[in-house]
Amino acid sequence: MSESFELHSQRAARLIAMGQMAASMAHEIRNPLGSMELFCTLLKKDLSSQPDLYQLAEQMHESIKVLDRIIANCLEFTRDRSAKLKTIPSVEDYFAQILRDAGPKADAKGITIETELVGELAPQADPYLLKQALLNLVFNAIDAAAEGGKHVKLFSNTSDSAAWVIKITDNGSGIPDEVRERIFEPFYTTKDEGTGLGLAIVHSLISAHDGTLSLSSEPGEGTEITISIPQPSGANGGQS
Numbered sequence: 119m120s121e122s123f124e125l126h127s128q129r130a131a132r133l134i135a136m137g138q139m140a141a142s143m144a145h146e147i148r149n150p151l152g153s154m155e156l157f158c159t160l161l162k163k164d165l166s167s168q169p170d171l172y173q174l175a176e177q178m179h180e181s182i183k184v185l186d187r188i189i190a191n192c193l194e195f196t197r198d199r200s201a202k203l204k205t206i207p208s209v210e211d212y213f214a215q216i217l218r219d220a221g222p223k224a225d226a227k228g229i230t231i232e233t234e235l236v237g238e239l240a241p242q243a244d245p246y247l248l249k250q251a252l253l254n255l256v257f258n259a260i261d262a263a264a265e266g267g268k269h270v271k272l273f274s275n276t277s278d279s280a281a282w283v284i285k286i287t288d289n290g291s292g293i294p295d296e297v298r299e300r301i302f303e304p305f306y307t308t309k310d311e312g313t314g315l316g317l318a319i320v321h322s323l324i325s326a327h328d329g330t331l332s333l334s335s336e337p338g339e340g341t342e343i344t345i346s347i348p349q350p351s352g353a354n355g356g357q358s
């Protein structure tokens with residue numbers, strides 16, 4: 119075995135060990151963090167008549183929630199995934215679940231989300247993994263649209279039996295070239311409370327489906343993300 123190969127594999131083994139350690143640390147940190155969040159909620163109840171102190175407890179509570187999201191996303195990012203394909207009998211119902219989960223954030227920012235469905239075939243995907251990917255993309259679209267046109271669209275086309283195509287469009291801030299180069303890097307974010315793991319997770323979830331993701335964006339005009347999920351041949355027989 120050559121020396122450089124040995125160094126390379128030692129480094130790879132060390133990186134794997136570090137990844138495992140980070141994942142178990144993240145897991146362990148979540149328990150005390152959960153207790154802290156609960157205590158903060160109780161503290162806020164006691165401090166309701168003392169606005170200055172309540173405000174401090176509220177800030178602590180918000181910071182705990184940010185930490186929890188960073189840790190949840192780190193765990194998600196390190197997880198080894200394989201897509202378990204299932205038939206999605208109704209894309210309309212599937213999108214409705216996503217709209218329900220994204221609704222509170224969209225409402226809080228005054229965003230409307232529209233859906234458009236083309237095609238009659240019942241596509242296959244891992245419903246849980248794909249939902250996570252789509253929610254991350256819809257959340258990004260809502261954040262961007264909040265600074266622009268306030269409109270997000272979720273589009274599905276199941277007319278091609280070879281691939282399910284989904285597009286997430288917003289008429290928000292768009293992505294400048296210097297940001298665009300880095301958006302899939304883990305921990306890269308332009309947001310005060312972002313973890314920068316959203317798109318890195320989306321990338322691995324779509325890869326788990328052997329799918330592709332492409333992006334077109336115009337600063338000041340908006341962004342369109344297109345996902346294509348290949349369909350097993352003969353799997354599209356069921357009508358939605």
Ligand SMILES: Nc1ncnc2c1ncn2[C@@H]1O[C@H](COP(=O)(O)OP(=O)(O)OP(=O)(O)O)[C@@H](O)[C@H]1O
Binds near residue numbers: 191258262292293306
């Ligand atoms: N639809 C979009 N319009 C404009 N910019 C976007 C859009 N989607 C992603 N970005 C840019 O890409 C960056 C990385 O996105 P990513 O989802 O990975 O992390 P984040 O959204 O910043 O944090 P988190 O996902 O944890 O909330 C964002 O900070 C933002 O600058």
Ligand SMILES: [Mg+2]
Binds near residue numbers: 254257258312316317
């Ligand atoms: Mg995001």
